Amino acid sequence: MRFEEILKDEPAYRIKQAKQAVFKDLADNWQTVTTLPLAWREKLEKEASLKINCEIFEDKKQSAAKALIILEDGNKIETVLIRHAAGRQTVCVSSQVGCPLGCKFCATGKLGFKRNLSAQKIVNQLIVWNRFLKSQGTDKRVTNVVFMGMGEPFLNYEQVISAIQIIHDPDGFNLGARRFSISTVGITEGIEKLGKEKLQINLAISLHAPTDALRQKLIPINKKYPLHKIFRAVDNYLVKTKRRVMFEYLMIKGVNDSLKEARELVKLMRHSLYLVNLIVYNPTQNFQASTRTTVQRFKEYLKSHGVAVTERYRFGREIEAACGQLALKAN
Template sequence: MTTTPPPHLLNAFGEPLEAWLKDNSLPRFRGAQIRNWLFKQRAEDWDQMTDLPKSLRTQLAADWQLWTSEILKHTEAEDGTEKLLLRLPGGGQVECVLLRDTVRRTICISTQVGCGMGCVFCASGLDGVERNLTTGEILEQMLRLQLLLGPEERLSHIVVMGMGEPLANLDALLPALAEAHRAEGLDISARRITISTVGLPQQIERLAREETSYRLAISLHAPNDLLRNELVPVNDKIGLAAIMAAADTFFAASGRRLTFEYVLLADVNDAPEHARELGKLLSDREALLNVIPYNPVAGLPYRTPTAERQQQFRRILEDAGVRVRFRHRKGDKIDAACGQLRRSQMVELG
């Protein structure tokens, strides 16, 4: 006979936990204590929550799951980057990453098992999307990564740029980010939380209406629909015009500078004409362009452009008046790009 596991505590902050406390004749402040242990004190289990009565800790352990994932692999790079491959209930796997850069401690989290957007150069979407993550599963990534920090370190930034399309799972993502943002949670400023998307106009407009405090990063990867339809197949049903219009709506509502992402693929989207066309698309917008030289994925034919080609691409964009930043690649040796570690583990197991 299969026993149903207890519900996930990280899905229960708010009304579910308050209802449980009330049903068990417990004061509401116990919920605040639990939150403090998880988000501030970095407790790894119930026994570490020493200001809770032992009887309550026993009851919590019986009625709630604190962690639902299993760490399948933990890899570390010389630059301080650490990556976790997590196995979720039911067998799905997701990745999350901790990046260290001077004083910054940035985490990159996933929102789906796999991805349904079909970007042809990305390891995350090679096997399609299996399911959305729950709010608790998104929060669990944050807390597991926080446990990797030393006592003197604290999380400073969150980028929702891991596996999956974040805007396809906003109902679970937004409550998780609210917990990360709130003072009683991770207390991370909304200005330091970035949501990345391939561009889903209706969901971008929803963000503009509901959550304009976060930063938005839109992954372009091509300056026109013809090429983008090849690289990001979902674009065929959307189109760049609709995406840019939604981006303008978000900027008007938030006042926050937009970020656009562009993975640079050798001999695919890195030609001078691509840079000139991209310059025309972005030069009149309050925007930053993050150019990301491709991080090769085993089994895919794409390559990193030469340093000369990258410099030429950058020079054309800057001459057009576009703010450009070439992103420094971290964690190459630990499969730190989206979906790479999961993919390599599947190959090893397969």
């Protein structure tokens, strides 16, 4: 974080005080951090301002909220807070401005790629939500982080891992490693690297189609990373981590939701640590969501063939806040 660079030659307790202010007290102005001497407060305010320029949109049920963050260069990114009834507060973070991969069903993909986000800009997304929760008078804070917002996290691997380390740090937000999930379309180099990380971070694969022929139509990068390569990398990850891997499957009407696809999917799900997560698609111009009946039929088919399957409830639809489908519509 920028403030740490500025304070790097100061005694360790100064950095601790600054971290306390940023991550625990959620200060948004260094002038209020009276544990620091005035001269430092002024320097930090000038060179490492805590101001984050953003606008927040909440859905009516207050079960989800979306923040549009405006970066210093004018680029915009989105992050989503999902407030589960059981108390979990999951944040979906962006790792890039736009995305170079152009998946056909994804609104972010249509924006094209602008640039990678630094670790600080990723961490700022959590700061936004913890400040938001604090402003609501609750002592709840973000409990889970999913890299499923704008961008492909494994195309910005180093910054994503640095951000996780900052958030995981006991002097940061102190979130356990298992509270993080990285979702990838299948960048195999990233999957292999993640398996070697000391932190036990969850892996999710955005599968969305059970055959290369169909997947290539939806996810152009499948040409470079076809299913057999992805599954080989996932299996290596499993050998090293013994951790469950989630396969995300957007249910898109008439595209990937028939029993034919369910049968193909069963063939791929041959490991007891594989789990399919069905997600009802957030409709866009080109694609529609599968019907409730179709999703149920698909789910039952998988279950009856021994596949572990869950279904993600559609959060935040009215504020266009579907993770992995972010589009900056709030502009």
